[in-house]
Amino acid sequence: PSVAFVILIAWWAIIIGEQHGRRGITASAVLLLLAVVLWGRATVVYLSEWHDPRSVWYKAVQKSPDPDVYHMLGAQYLNLAQRLGVKPRGDRLPETEARRLAATVWEANPQLPALLAEWTKGQHGGQVEEVFQRHLWTLAWGAFESSLHSKGTRAIPALYYRRGTLLLDRGDLQGARKEFLESLDENKRSTVTTAREDALCYNALGDVASKEEDYREALRWYRMAEDKQRLASETWITGIDKSRERMEGIVALLPGSAAPGKPDNPEACYLLAVRYLDAAEKLGATPPGTPLPQGKAERLANDVWSSDARLQPLLSEWKAGQHGGPVEKAFQENLRTLAWDLLERGLRTKGDHPMASLYFRRGMVLGVRGNLDGARKEFLAALDEASRETDINAQHEVIVVSHDALGVLAWTASDYREALRWFRMAEEEQAQFGGRWVSDITAKRKRMEALIASKPGS
Numbered sequence: 001p002s003v004a005f006v007i008l009i010a011w012w013a014i015i016i017g018e019q020h021g022r023r024g025i026t027a028s029a030v031l032l033l034l035a036v037v038l039w040g041r042a043t044v045v046y047l048s049e050w051h052d053p054r055s056v057w058y059k060a061v062q063k064s065p066d067p068d069v070y071h072m073l074g075a076q077y078l079n080l081a082q083r084l085g086v087k088p089r090g091d092r093l094p095e096t097e098a099r100r101l102a103a104t105v106w107e108a109n110p111q112l113p114a115l116l117a118e119w120t121k122g123q124h125g126g127q128v129e130e131v132f133q134r135h136l137w138t139l140a141w142g143a144f145e146s147s148l149h150s151k152g153t154r155a156i157p158a159l160y161y162r163r164g165t166l167l168l169d170r171g172d173l174q175g176a177r178k179e180f181l182e183s184l185d186e187n188k189r190s191t192v193t194t195a196r197e198d199a200l201c202y203n204a205l206g207d208v209a210s211k212e213e214d215y216r217e218a219l220r221w222y223r224m225a226e227d228k229q230r231l232a233s234e235t236w237i238t239g240i241d242k243s244r245e246r247m248e249g250i251v252a253l254l255p256g257s258a259a260p261g262k263p264d265n266p267e268a269c270y271l272l273a274v275r276y277l278d279a280a281e282k283l284g285a286t287p288p289g290t291p292l293p294q295g296k297a298e299r300l301a302n303d304v305w306s307s308d309a310r311l312q313p314l315l316s317e318w319k320a321g322q323h324g325g326p327v328e329k330a331f332q333e334n335l336r337t338l339a340w341d342l343l344e345r346g347l348r349t350k351g352d353h354p355m356a357s358l359y360f361r362r363g364m365v366l367g368v369r370g371n372l373d374g375a376r377k378e379f380l381a382a383l384d385e386a387s388r389e390t391d392i393n394a395q396h397e398v399i400v401v402s403h404d405a406l407g408v409l410a411w412t413a414s415d416y417r418e419a420l421r422w423f424r425m426a427e428e429e430q431a432q433f434g435g436r437w438v439s440d441i442t443a444k445r446k447r448m449e450a451l452i453a454s455k456p457g458s
Contacts, residue, residue: 004409006212013285021399038152050210061143065150067148067156067159068147068156069147069148070146070150071143071147072164073143073155074140074141074142074143075140075162077136077139077143078136078137078140080093081133081140084125084129085130085133086124086393087125095119099116099119102116102132106135107134111128112180115132117130121431123431123434124434125434127436136168143167148163155186157179157184157186157190158183158197159186160317161179161180161200161204163179164180164201167179173208175207181205183197184201185200195232196232198228199229200236200237201230203222203243206219206243206247207221212296213275213296215250215254218247222240222247223244225240226240226241226244245265246268250265253269253272253301253306254303255306255307255338263349264280264346264348266345266346266355267355268340269342269345269349270346272339273338273340273342273343275300276335276338277361279292279300280332280339283297283331283335284328284329284332294318297318298315304335305386310327310330310331339361340362343358343361343365346358347362354385354389355385356382356386356389356402357379357382357384358385360378360379361400362378363379363381363405364373367405372412376409380406383403386398386402388400396429398436399433400433400435400437401426401438403429404422404444406422407420407422407426408444409449411444416452417452420445421450423441423444423445426441
């Protein structure tokens with residue numbers, strides 16, 4: 001059409017020139033120049049839309065009510081949000097792109113300077129970046145809602161899948177499950193039903209169940225996703241076999257469902273141990289932080305004490321709103337014992353595979369038991385193991401939390417100068433790595449400085 005329009009203008013100019021002579025040629029030239037200016041301006045605007053950091057879909061929604069346009073805009077916002085934070089999905093958004101995006105999306109937001117300052121310091125996943133990431137999620141959800149409301153009876157399974165992914169990123173597991181199931185139903189209605197959409201949803205539902213610590217349900221979904229992908233001879237989900245194997249390993253470790261003769265999966269040992277330790281911390285009359293939700297507590301008790309006579313008394317206590325009783329205390333201690341056994345088994349079977357977090361957790365268990373020397377040994381081993389860790393984010397986290405833990409051990413032993421040394425290291429490293437793994441590290445460092453100042457010669 002553009003070429004045809006140019007030819008039309010040239011033909012029109014020739015006709016005018018032939019009919020009106022020199023005056024016609026002059027008028028044609030003026031009009032032609034005006035057309036070129038207007039055409040050039042429109043082209044510049046058009047090209048700028050393609051270079052908008054929010055993608056070309058941002059301007060497209062202002063020109064078309066098509067649900068796919070809103071869907072694609074939401075998908076772009078979601079993709080951008082996923083490439084931010086402490087643990088981005090895929091490659092982190094390059095800083096130049098992130099700055100352009102922030103300057104556009106938050107052009108009039110007073111938090112923009114603080115966000116740019118975080119990035120200048122190399123800090124990722126900071127408080128302001130989290131706010132910015134949530135804002136992108138909000139924009140994505142708004143676009144998805146517009147797509148949903150305008151699509152009518154048209155089947156768009158990918159829309160529901162992306163809505164579920166967004167809710168999963170936000171931590172809304174129930175909402176995410178609902179959207180993934182809707183996507184499966186939508187795919188059945190679609191005239192172009194694809195195995196890919198089913199496989200992606202099965203895998204996502206496995207992720208939801210895994211986060212809910214319903215490992216048997218997670219394994220069921222992972223197996224379905226793997227089967228669907230294998231039958232299609234495709235690789236839409238890289239690592240689905242690893243997810244399935246890890247979940248099989250966890251299920252095999254659950255009391256009463258071990259697989260005799262099959263070697264322990266060290267990662268499964270670690271993950272289940274962490275589940276037990278975290279749950280033990282969230283039980284009791286006055287747990288630090290948020291108590292363990294009753295649904296999770298009951299599922300855990302049924303997994304661990306399925307054949308224990310104390311299961312029903314424990315469940316009865318919880319239903320009556322009673323916490324901190326002797327049965328629950330016994331359950332807590334049993335969880336810690338099981339966790340230590342799993343950490344031991346993981347250590348025996350991990351081989352040369354670096355698992356710095358495993359040593360760190362062992363140190364935490366020994367520290368709670370009062371075995372300070374044993375805990376110190378494990379934290380130092382975690383630091384040594386971290387030097388071989390291939391995941392840079394995991395490496396940084398273990399370094400910071402281990403130095404912090406060594407500081408706590410020294411503090412417990414009243415060696416304040418040693419504690420201060422470790423706390424300073426952890427604080428400096430956390431700032432250098434751009435993380436927020438130990439939220440109270442500055443307060444600890446100041447506390448040590450105050451204690452040392454109040455006790456000269458200590």
